[in-house]
Amino acid sequence: MSFDTRAGTRGGKVPAGRFVRAFNKLAERWLRLRGGRVMGFSALVLTTTGAKTGAERTTPVGYFPDEDGSWLIVASANGAAGNPGWYYNIGAHPDKVRAEVDGRAVTVVPQQLHGPEREAAWKQITAASSRFAQYQEKTDRELPIIRLTPQY
Numbered sequence: 001m002s003f004d005t006r007a008g009t010r011g012g013k014v015p016a017g018r019f020v021r022a023f024n025k026l027a028e029r030w031l032r033l034r035g036g037r038v039m040g041f042s043a044l045v046l047t048t049t050g051a052k053t054g055a056e057r058t059t060p061v062g063y064f065p066d067e068d069g070s071w072l073i074v075a076s077a078n079g080a081a082g083n084p085g086w087y088y089n090i091g092a093h094p095d096k097v098r099a100e101v102d103g104r105a106v107t108v109v110p111q112q113l114h115g116p117e118r119e120a121a122w123k124q125i126t127a128a129s130s131r132f133a134q135y136q137e138k139t140d141r142e143l144p145i146i147r148l149t150p151q152y
Contacts, residue, residue, distance in 0.1 A: 002112055002114070003087065003088070003090060003091025003094075003112050003144070004091075005075070005083060005087070005112070005141060005142060005144045006141065007081055007082040007083060007141060008081040008082075008139045008140040008141030009081060009140055010081055010138075010139060010140055011077075011078075011079050011080040011081035011082070011138050011139035011140070011141070012077075012078045012079035012080050012135070012138040012139065013078065013080065014077050014078055014080045014082075014084075015078060024059060024060055027043065027060040028045050028058055028059075028060055031043055031044065031045050031060055031100065032045060032100060032103070033103075034103075035101065035102035035103050036102075038060055038062070039062075040129075041062030041063070041129065042062065042063055042064070042065070043060050043061060043062050043063065044060070044061055044063050044071060044073075044099045044100060044101045044148075045058055045059070045060055045061075045099070045100040046058065046059050046060075046061045046073070046086055046097070046098075046099055047097065047098040047099070047100070047105075048086050048089035048090055048093065048096065048097055049089060049092070049093040049096040050085075050089055050092075051085075051088045051089050051091070051092035051093070057085070057086065057089060059084075059086055061073050061086070062074075062129075063099075063101075063148075064121075064124060064125050064128055064129075066121070066124075066147060068149075069149075069150065070108075070147050070148055070149040070150065071099065071101065071108075071147070071148045071150075072113075072121050072124070072125060072145055072146070072147055072148075073145070073146050073148060074125060074132055074135075074143050074144070074145055074146075075087040075143060075144040075145075075146065076132060076135040076136075076143050078135060078138075079134070079135035079136065079137070079138030079139045079143075080138075080139065081139055081140075081141065082141075083141070083144065087144060087146075090110045090146065094109070094110050097109075097110050097148070099148050099150070106150045106151060106152065107150075107151045108148040108149055108150055108151060109148070109149045109151060110146050110147070110148055110149075111146065111147045111149065112144055112145070112146055112147075113145045113146070113147055118145050121145050121147070122145060125145070
C-alpha cells in the first residue's frame with residue numbers, strides 16, 4: 001500500500017476559512033442523518049487519524065461506487081498543488097480509517113490505485129463527473145485515487 005503521491009508545483013486554490021469549516025460540519029450532519037448527496041456528489045463522511053496530531057478528523061468526501069461494493073475517492077483538493085490533509089492521514093494510519101455512508105459507519109481498508117487499475121477508475125470517475133478532469137487540469141500532480149473497501 002503506497003500513499004506517496006508528492007505535491008505538485010502548481011494548482012488551484014483550496015477553499016478554506018470559517019465558511020468552509022461551517023459548511024463541512026453542516027454537510028457531515030446532513031450525511032449522518034440522511035446520507036445522500038452534497039454539491040451533486042454521492043458523499044460519505046471520512047474519519048481518519050491525524051498524521052502529526054493523532055487526533056480524529058472527519059471530512060465529507062464525494063465518492064463513486066466501485067463494482068465490488070467498495071467506494072472510490074479522489075484526493076483532488078480542488079486541483080491544488082498539494083494533497084488534502086486526509087490523504088496524509090490515511091497514509092500514516094491506514095488501519096484507523098472509517099467511512100459513514102447512508103447512516104452506517106464501517107471500518108474500511110484504504111488502497112491507493114496505481115497503473116492500469118488507476119486508469120480504469122479514473123475513466124469511470126471522469127465519465128460520472130467531468131469536474132474531476134477539470135481539477136486534474138489545474139495541477140501538475142497526479143490526483144490520487146483511493147479505494148475504500150468496507151470491513152463488515
